[in-house]
Amino acid sequence: MIRLSSHGAAKQVTGSCHLIETDRARVLVDCGLFQGGRELAEENAEDFGFDPRQIDVLLLTHAHLDHCGRIPLLVKRGFRGRIIATAPTRELARLVLADAAGLQEEEARRDARHAKRHGDAQEPQPLYTLADAFHAMDFFDGVAGYGQAMQVADGVRATFMNAGHILGSASIFLELEDHGVTRSVYFSGDIGNPGRPLLDDPQAPPAPPDYVVMETTYGDRDHRPWDESIDELIDAVSETHARGGNVVIPTFALERAQEVLYGLSEGIARRRLPAHMVVFLDSPMAISATEVFTRYPEAMRAGFPARLHDVSPFDLPGLRMTRDASESVAINTIRGGAVIMAGSGMATGGRVRHHLRHNLWGAANSVVFVGYAAQGTLARLIIDGARSVRLFDEQIQVRARIHTINGFSAHAGQGELLAWLGRCGKPDRVFLVHGDFERGMRVFGEQLQSRQQPWQIPGAGEPILLR
Template sequence: MHIEFHGAAGGVTGSCHLIEAAGKRLLIDCGMYQGGRELEAQNAEPFGFDPAGIDYVLLTHAHLDHCGRLPLLTKRGFRGEIITTGASRDLAKIVMMDAAHLAEEESRRLTHKARLRGEKERIEPVYDVLDVFDTLDRFGRRIDYNKPTRIAPGIRATFVDAGHILGSACILLQLREGERRVRVLFSGDLGNKGRPILRDPARPPKADVVVMETTYGNRCHKPLPPSVEELYQAILDTLDRGGNVVIPTFALERAQEILYFLREGVERKILPRYLPVFLDSPMAISATEIFRRHPECFDPETCAIFQEGRDPFGLPNLHFVREAAESMRLNQIQSGAVVMAGSGMCTGGRVRHHLRHNLWRPECSVVFVGYAARGTPARAIIDGAKTVHLLGKEIPVRARIYTIGGFSAHADRDELLEWHRRTGNPACTFLVHGETEALSAMCQRLQPARVEIPELHQRYDLTRYQWTR
């Protein structure tokens, strides 16, 4: 029995962990690297294992940095089964399709630039839409929460609600080879308690080995209620100055959560009833429809809203913007609008165009409500850059910048520690999915327990952590 770390090891994105047990090879997630160009170039590099030798992929959730390289895995030979929850399966489809379209657009752009230089070779995308269709054929069993499932002889998996995004799960693997038995728990991405829409993360099962994310392992979030009030005030102040509010938005969970709070703000008469709100993200629009189809993931309050016949994501003056031409017309609006657009880190998508037209205007505001990795335009703006490179131009940063950390969908330091305490004193904890400072801080907090911070492609023998209690 072995575990190998082929992504999110010493970094935040690209989650991909390999388990060898009972004659089978399983991946937990297969995500994209996100950040600067140097980091994203790793997406095209070898995985560190033979894709054709993988029997199963167990997917914790549908964020791009957890599912985004599945089409590349298939393209390079994977013919096994992908197993996840029903909601994650539905969301992964739109996430991978969106990534394929963006990769194809980037391929055409780079090929055009190469040909202007006299080069004739086409720049190939990492994968395309056909690879996504091939990957969708690999999706098999849909797993319900808290129901142990026999994956193969000697391997059982239990998905537990992680409370992060719709369908997200922690995954407990019960591995058996002869007399050897090891319980390995993967946190996936853990949610933040007390959020609207979704349930809180479930109590984790006991485990011998824990693989835990540490995105916010060195800090705590602002409380949610003051964060919501700060969002409202940012919008009202911007309206008073005669500008627009641009909210770089992650399409899954964050877009729906912000719509939820904007609806509440209108219902509480804090925000103008006919405040124009534009959701300029085809993927976020599709994700919102998928949310409506999966009430099994909702908390009681959101279920009650549906039962009353109300839409938790509905606003009187909400506009879904699907077509590119519609998105371009938004740039003619000089004041009074809230524009939510992807991507949340400003590395791609339509938000770059809206920033280009609003970031240089002092009367406007940009409100960041999610994590921004190093090397991304969002992180540069948050860290105080005077200009930012967008769409081939240097854009001055003159708009008012808000960073509202209370909206994070990730557990913070104290929530991670509480979750870990409930796993039952594991023999070893592997820390992944974090920047250096967060990994080091969490490692110190967990001592004297045994903690490992694996490097990329590092391999460990799981039998060293066999349950002896």
């Protein structure tokens, strides 16, 4: 008996975590963090919906926090199996998990100070610590190469295919055998936006799968074309500098930071931005991730690695990489002419919140959002038109110009999702996950309905027999 259940990203966008069970093996695909408001932070601490001690292997599609962020908690609660990922994912996951642990420890200390002031005797604890994150890395065992089938558990073979989402990202084709019954399932992971300069387009599965578990982050709409998005970024920076302001770009450290640097380098190459424009990459994780990029040229689109040896878009003339906290603080003394890239992309934590505190109120400044912002995040509040936001116990007026450029998204839009699914043959059923329930999932489901493709939106923890 082969069963599928989703314990994250079921009727919601974040927290991807899917379990395949046979009578011989239990395989987990991803173990991500729920991201958004305080209620999701509480959801992260709840039971997984399965016993971590019973999981034989965890297959990781990529290193984004909403796909890998609960791995230390999984280990903390008893997981002792193997974790398999591509080589770049393994390196990037180390950065992401260490950063997440540091932020959680910082938040726990801040909450503890608040609790002490209000006489609360219960001291807040982080979901996991830096030590927990490093311990979890010990369970990474085995490196997956694209297109290479490997036996990962009794009766289970996995083939990682390039998902084109971030460096090292994969869709995973599982071949399952149980008491003479064979089934195949293709887990999309996050599907990349094709035609990007850094990475190859998403790959089709090695064979038509019986079932597909598919993300629907942008199941309701398409993205603006890449070239138009580059132009919009350049215009936003140029116009802000003409007003004498700063540009703050909340930036995801993986892929988005590197693509924004590429876009700024294009602006300089076209002589629409000054060659020595001051750009701060104020994110230790993004700096380290950029270094990982340079170590894996084979994982990039053909032709792009040659640029790294010519005029690298990761090495702008005015680029300043700030790892030290004191250097980050000093940036806030600059009153105009700077581009400040800092994490996190949804402004839920990290250094960007300090930069927003010092720049949101200035009418000459701009804030440019270049990625998805989940409901309940500070980024979403600003994008939705909040006139003021609370930062560090202070109410900050929003007077800066707000730009949203969705063409930088690392996710495929509706048209690309349908094209990707078209390369999977005619599955018996498509399970829609990782999307807004009403917009991403239901709207995309209607598209499948019109194509006579059977589909289903699994509930959290709902067991589904793959007959």
